[in-house]
Amino acid sequence: MPSEDRKKNRVTLLDVARHAGVSRATASLVIRKSPLVGAETRTRVEEAMRELGYVYNMGAARLRAERSHTVGVIVPNLTNPFFAELLSGIEAVVDSAGMVVIVANSGDSVERQDRLMRRMREHGVDGVILCAAAGTGPGFLHQLTEHSLPLVQVLRHISDDIDYAGVDYAGGMRQAVDHLASLGHRAIAFAVHGPVHSAYRERVEGFRDAMRSCGLNPDMIVRLPNQIREIAAAAHLLFDGAKQPTAVVCFNDVIALGLAAGLYDRGLRVGENFSLVGFDDVTDAEAMRPRLTSVFTAPVAIGENAARLLLDRLTDPSCQPRRVVKEPQLHIRQSCGPVAAPVS
Amino acid sequence: MPSEDRKKNRVTLLDVARHAGVSRATASLVIRKSPLVGAETRTRVEEAMRELGYVYNMGAARLRAERSHTVGVIVPNLTNPFFAELLSGIEAVVDSAGMVVIVANSGDSVERQDRLMRRMREHGVDGVILCAAAGTGPGFLHQLTEHSLPLVQVLRHISDDIDYAGVDYAGGMRQAVDHLASLGHRAIAFAVHGPVHSAYRERVEGFRDAMRSCGLNPDMIVRLPNQIREIAAAAHLLFDGAKQPTAVVCFNDVIALGLAAGLYDRGLRVGENFSLVGFDDVTDAEAMRPRLTSVFTAPVAIGENAARLLLDRLTDPSCQPRRVVKEPQLHIRQSCGPVAAPVS
DNA sequence: CTCACCGTTTAGATCGATCTAAAAGCTTTT
DNA sequence: AAAAGCTTTTAGATCGATCTAAACGGTGAG
The missing domain is CATH 3.40.50.2300 (Response regulator)
Structure with a gap:
């Protein structure tokens, strides 16, 4: 029976209002759950919305209300x-x-x-x-x-x-370094990569501060490739310096996973004759073997x-x-x- | 009064038009890069937009044009x-x-x-x-x-x-099964978990079809826990059935990583006395040791x-x-x- | 009876763009 | 000179909601 073929099938608030026998303004108030509107009117409008299959038009609302949700x-x-x-x-x-x-x-x-x-x-x-x-x-x-x-x-x-x-990256670094220091490590490297931003600087400075307050040399910072698949092959960079590290703190778990693989390739046994701490604690940390000790950043x-x-x-x-x-x-x-x- | 600034300071297309000495409609045409508008007018309007710091209001445009971008x-x-x-x-x-x-x-x-x-x-x-x-x-x-x-x-x-x-999950499964079969494996399990949806069914059916067309028993399907951290401990489920598998195809790499860990814990050496194929080829596949053979789904x-x-x-x-x-x-x-x- | 007041409802303006159809300016044809 | 044709510009309606300020019906006070 309703063969008024509208160009668009779109149901507007006006349609709802008419169907419920109220004005556009009232229908609008119902939608926005305003306490101003009477209970009986509200249910009538809500029913009309349901019957017509009305969907709210945020675009129109935003224009007027200057709120886009x-x-x-x-x-x-x-x-x-x-x-x-x-x-x-x-x-x-x-x-x-x-x-x-x-x-x-x-x-x-x-x-x-x-x-x-x-x-x-x-x-x-x-x-x-x-x-x-x-x-x-x-x-x-x-x-x-x-x-x-x-x-x-x-x-x-x-x-x-x-x-x-x-x-608190610095706090995380302190925990990582303290843990390694308590295990007796004194030559601890820090493995970094990626672009330099505030989080990068905070981690690096956090590591250096933590090392200094343990009385250790804070300068063993090793830069690794940004490409994930190149990290393992670059593990040798850890041992290219003058001082040989016995442990490494990693900038993130991606590096830790890569280095774990690279150290394995070099015949080192992580957790036995070399120690590794990750950062971020992604789900893989739990899955790899040996399980990765890592700083969880939630x-x-x-x-x-x-x-x-x-x-x-x-x-x-x-x-x-x-x-x-x-x-x-x-x-x-x-x-x-x-x-x-x-x-x- | 920043909230008032927002209203007052808003530069509209009308402001731009006035500043450039044209009508709203013309300014609108310029924005939409219409060929209708003259070159000289265009540059004048563009300059006005720049001078006033105009930002386009998608919300208004969408309402009229019924296109939200x-x-x-x-x-x-x-x-x-x-x-x-x-x-x-x-x-x-x-x-x-x-x-x-x-x-x-x-x-x-x-x-x-x-x-x-x-x-x-x-x-x-x-x-x-x-x-x-x-x-x-x-x-x-x-x-x-x-x-x-x-x-x-x-x-x-x-x-x-x-x-x-x-x-094409079925195609991926065929590649995985064919690879294992060519290495001599005949008892191949399929490790699954997670909710059942079309991709799930496609993978399972793909595995079964591939097994059948190799003349192998397609029924060694092992269901593992959904929780990632519980997978490793559930590796024993692979060997609870009557027939002992010598290889496993995994529903995804998450399972593969978990099982690799679990098999390691049981003293099995993946790649030597047990074979494992992952599915999805996430970046970790390359990082784990031994490197995971996996079906790359891009x-x-x-x-x-x-x-x-x-x-x-x-x-x-x-x-x-x-x-x-x-x-x-x-x-x-x-x-x-x-x-x-x-x-x- | 008028007035103020209450909760509820509404008409009409409004947001800032686009669309339509027509006008304005120009050149070319008749 | 008028008509026709083209390009460029424009006024005014329009999208679908919200906001404002006023109207409405009913009550109780003065």
Whole structure:
């Protein structure tokens, strides 16, 4: 019977209102669960929505209300499992606040990051969670907040004036070094790779401070290839220096896994005549043999923290900038042992 | 007064037009790179945009043009590195088409998936890439496409009438089984876990078919715990049956890594007296020792395929449903060897 | 009887872009 | 000189919601 062939099948709020015998405004109030509307009217409208199969049009709402129920997330690398877990934590909290996540990958390039940030603003996101690309200056961030775009830094810290959710890398390094020192190790190397950003510097400085406060030489820092598959073959770099390490702290678990493989290839037995500590504690740490002792940095929890920080700021845009820094935790497994005879 | 700034300071297309001495409509044409507008006018408008610091308002544009430049992606698990790579491939293609990705996590629950899909429609996404939660019926998908929502299935195949990007799991299984058979293995188990969905069934059936066509018993299917950390301890399940396997094909690399650890704990030497083939070829396959022989399923490329499929459908919504099925590739490394003396 | 007041409902303006159809400016043809 | 044809520009309607300020019906106080 209803053969009024509308160009679009789209059901609008006006259709719902008419069907329920009220005005557009009232129907709008029902949707937004306003207490202003009478109980009987409410049920009538809700029923009409159901009968017509109405779907809310955020786009129209956002235009008027200047609220998009959308948050942007920019990370430097989506394939890294660590960022995947971070994203997962963010998504969970954002979703439960009834909002959605727009995700983008800066590939650690500031130019791309610039473009993406512009796109985020074009899409009218209510706020952005940013793991800044290496080389991002504080000016870039302040420029955004001055455009009154709520912003949260995650994992990489650029400016004190802007919310930040991250990890106490220095504390994590202290735990790793203390653990190795307590096993008798004195020549401990630090294996790094990847782009240089605030988290990188914090880890390196954290390692050096920890070594110094144990009275050990903090300068055995070994740079490895960025390509994951080249790490194993580069394990020899650990022993190219003057002083021969008996243990190594790794910048992350990717390096730890690569080095474990490379050390195995060189005939060393990790956990017996060489010790290895990872960083991040990805799920593989538990799966490899020997099980990897690693500093757990709880990426999912950090993502949740970042999202909560942003949601808080959305409700009160003028509150003081906050820092939420999570204490990591050393998970001791099998990859470290007492210091053994020096290796040739 | 930053909140007031937001309203007052917002530069609209009208401001740009006035500043350039043209009408709103002309300015709009310039933005959309229409050939209709004169060269001199174009540069004048572009200059005005730059001077005023104009940012495009997608929200307003979408309302009128019914195009949001947004695609939804729903995956069953964000923390799984495999899906992270998939997402990465999708994001790259979508981004280079000038659109953005809204990502959501169904947690393999059809109820959540239902909610998320509704939210996607509320946000007016132009299309959705869906890795359907286990238990999703074809009716759910058809209901969506009948609402004229462009849809692409990825990795899990529910309906033939809807675009699909995935992997030839059966072909991958054939390669894995053939490889083991050529090494002399005749008692080959298949280790599975996780929820049952189309990809699950395809892998299981692929394995069974491959075994049958080698004249081998296809029924040694061993179910392992879903929890990653429990897999290693469950390795004994492989040997609980009547027939003792000399090799195992794994449902994915997560299982392979877990079993490798568990077999090591039982004193078996993978690649020497027991053989192991993984599936997916995550980056860790290369990093573990012995290096894992695994079937590479190219998640990034599949994500790219899915995104391209969706973009094509957006430009021509009425084209025939297509299937893009990628052929996986067996990466032979060190975890398989010739059949050895039966294990006790 | 009027007025103020309450909870509820509504008409009409509004957000910032795009679309449509027509006008304006120019050249070329009749 | 008028008509026709082309390119370029524009006014005004429009998308589907929210916001504002006022109206509405009913009650109780003055």
